[in-house]
Amino acid sequence: MTNVSDFVIDRIQQWGVTRVFGFPGDGIGEFDGALGRADRQGEGLKYVRPTHEEICALMATAHAKFTGEVGVCIATSSPGGFHMLNGLYDAKMDNQPVVAIVGQQGLNSLGTFTQQENNLERTFADVACYVQTIVSPEQAQAVVDTAFRTARTRLAPAVIILPHDVQGMDMQQPGREHWVSRSSAVAPSTAITPPDEELKKAAAILNAGKKVVLMVGHGANGATDEVLKVAELTGAGIITALRGKQVVPSDVPYHTQQLGLLGSRPSLEMIKDCDTLLLLGTNYPYAQFLPKTGQARAIQVDLKPEQMGLRYPTELNLWGDVKATLTALMPYLEATTDLEWQQGVSRGMVEWEQEMTAQAETEYEKLNPRLVFHELNRRLPPQSIVTCDAGTTADWYGHHIRLRRGMMGDLSGLLATMLAAMPYATAAKFAYPERPVICTIGDGAFQMLGMNELITIKKYMDGWDNPQFIILVLHNDDLEQVSWEMRTEDGNPLWDGSQDVQSVDYAGYAELLGFKGIRLKKGDDVGAAWDEAFAHRGVTLIDAYTSKNVPPLPAHISLEYAVNTAKALLKGDPEEGNVIVDSAKALVTEGVSRVKGALHIGQDEKEKDE
Template sequence: MARTVGRLFADTLEELGVRHVFGVVGDALNPLTDAIRTSESVSWVGCRHEEAAAFAAGAQSQLSDTIGVCMGTVGPGAVHLLNGLYDAAKSGTPVLAIAGQVPLAEVGTDYFQEVDNDLLFKDVAVFRATVTSPEQLPGLLEVAVRTAIGRRGVAVLTVPGDIGDKELPADRPLRLSLVGSGNRPDDPALDEAARLINASGDVTLLVGRGARESRADVLALAERLGAPMVLTLKAKEGFEGDNPYQVGQTGLIGNPAAAWAMDHAETLVLLGTDFPYRDWYPEGKKVVQVDRVAEHIGRRVPVDVGLAADVGPTVRGLLERVGARKEREHLESARKKFLKWQEGQAKLAEPGHDRGLVGRMRSAFDNRDHLVRPEALAAAIDRVAADDAVFTSDTGMATVWLSRFVEMRGSRRLLGSYNLGSMANAMPQSIGAQLLDRDRQVVAFCGDGGLSMLLGDLMTIRTERLPVKLVVFDNQRLGMVKLEQEQAGLPEFGTVLDNPDFAAVARALGITGIRVERAEDLAEGVRRAFEEPGPVVLDVLTNPEEVAVPAKPTVQQGWGFAIAKVRENLDSSG
């Protein structure tokens, strides 16, 4: 029986195991969305903004290890997908985007809403093509899917409005199977890496998301080498809980123990990470890097031995070759510093911190309005959240507090725009995550700037009846930008947000809204939010003057901050 182009798309998604397609309907996509309407296993999720749709599709791809799917109709609808697709591309997760186009006869005439999609998506997509005839399918669709999955990126297929309802001239079965393999370096390369490690002094591991599926092997290597393990933010979910070797993160959101472990090692072993911040790599170290993506090797820091391979089989090969070390001083020193730092951070997050002597003195300078400390909010969420919760976080200070006060224990998962660094990702990513499993707890750490940017998709949460918990760090600021300005010696400018009562907005939309304005009400507000079976917006007024001290604060940053504060006080006093 002949199928239409739209029917072929729906059947392909069913075969791939895709459960949801995110987007905004429109004329060019009508034949495709109508086919999804009649699908038995694929559901259409109508979003209020295509950017949210792309973020949600990318979240599902990262959590399920299947391809995510989103759609945007002709012109502006396709353009709106772009930011979420860039996030998927930089996160290395497969997403198929279907973009609408004007009718074929009008392509190239500057027709109403016409956009050159192949040019628009050139930078973000590993594969892109415009369907110009039904004869191109299903072959073109198969190539798009295989490329997205094989290269872990974004594939964009553009479908003109008069193509979707046309019948295929000849039907044939879809051929979408991909055979995976464990990529292991050859023996000479492993021998070279082992010789370097065996001949070196103290070793520190820098572990990224690419090692997450090889946790047991990586922990065995840390034990063998007596090596502290510095984690990237994206490695928290795989390596943080029950790990006697980890010392947290380095970088601006990191801690002094992780920076010390990097600085005092003779050799760094990078496992499945493309940690981008060059300034946080110490100079003069021997470096071994393992990454399945060859172009990642050596692009952040000079590498002595590069192994372009999967982490698991590579580490197992190294375990056969590196000798066990009895000396544990490097590991023990790093762990001692890390535990001491954690104790200090825990004191900042105590509910009664500001009532103590130190807290009262501190508040006189940085929290005169006695707003909730963001550390206390993050720690309170960590205490009540389930051990299998999925966390999403907006770029900025919300991520800082999550990284320091939420432990990825149990089977917790973590998503964020940690490579693109986009605003407004946490809420739409929570939509994709919750639709995968309505019974699994999903918690979004939202900045007030991020939530307000895509606020309309709160209505998607209501429409789909998704029980997500949206925790708003409402400091009425673009907090990270404020901090960056002040560290550079600039007075705060352009960062103040005239926010509504987000809890009241939520209630107006039919969502439970809870607002917390005082520290003494925090525990009760968090308890109520997490006991509520449906969606909740927990709007917490947090201290905008809270400073997240980086792992290695510099004198220049300190002076810059002091100068900025003087300028701000002069401005406020006229």
């Protein structure tokens, strides 16, 4: 006879789970013991134990993002469960199916203020779409199945709380008694398609549009071909949200990458001029960059109905899976023969890429971080997976990384939590051990928990088919993104007391663990450093000593941005001189690049006419 823990392990495998991310403790001890028994018998889940419960939850979220499967994380009672909250909120805010299994003290301890006993259902009530304590063996089946079913359909984390004594109880199959549920481990289909009448309305709006924009998010994963076909039929330009970057290949000429602070000028110009907007699987949060109210007719397609029509007053909301909905929509679309709008978008993107190259090649007193990303992009191998963090690595990732078909990339989106780049990259490597993985992270985030995860990599790398794993650390001894936000958003000068990051020999730390460390300080050495890293069949850490004063310039500098920066400098910013000089260089480069780009495009048009 099996106990409840044995049953839960078998049941989650029936739900297709092959890997879990966990950290042990006495509150989950009987369950951990059952995992160990199953592993010794060759029937267990692949158990990954990183260095912290927060990492477990972030890895489970990343697993869901990169694979489309349900991510699973496991932790002990109160302290372990509390540590997982940040990663679970990452799953909630980026609409990812994750199931957390959290230990609890015995049933008789509940509500008695004993050690490590807290009201976990109340704790997880905000983050979880479903949270339930298993209080008897007969209840276990229904709770586990409901958690997985709800996580998959609601695209959110669910939490199973498992008291220590219940973990070891003899398992009883649920009978036909009143109040006893008998459930199934069958995943519901999420390939939802809107009614035909609604699809015809959407087609009429798109067919009437002359300047159509598709804004594509991570919710369109798996629908690349359908998105491209709709763009072809409507003559649309394509913008991708930062988390949707991998959905549309970068070599599509009318794919203008991102919009907003991390976006391109062609994306901004498209939004300013468009008359029709089709939002596909995105909860893009920056409403200030979307069209003016009444300018564009808008349609949104999403599996999260509560998130539709929030950022822009849409005319039509289609509750459905992006791939299934576009497939059903296409027969009603009329192929346009007027491609002037789309071709203009493509020309703008040529100019923007020239500007990004010029920005990367601008020389500063210290190493230009843009150049490091620019040279990485030139060398990305097929099937690469790239992660970035919530600091300026996200700026440079958005501006310079171009994911081709088959490549993947992701980050913590709406939560934008620091340090996620490392657990994301490690989870990606577990899911796709044959692929090259590149983690880009700032030194502030790396010091949080990122350094610890080099230990996790050391522990598990021998099991990877291809042990190539590259970590790029932007070493500028500053919480750079926040420093710029203090200036541009609040008009406050940099405050060393909050922003300084203690300098560490990150390459040396990697070398202590037996990895390759590369110290990068000169622009002339950037290409060679990446070549060396990609030639190494193992783990490489590039310790890039970059400037902290290169401005993450948006495609359009608002008056507020400029005024607040000026206020910050007038208040005595300790980096005033460097900020002024480096910002001026970036602005000059931007202006020269735009002139060169215009001349280049004009020459191309002249040659065509001739």
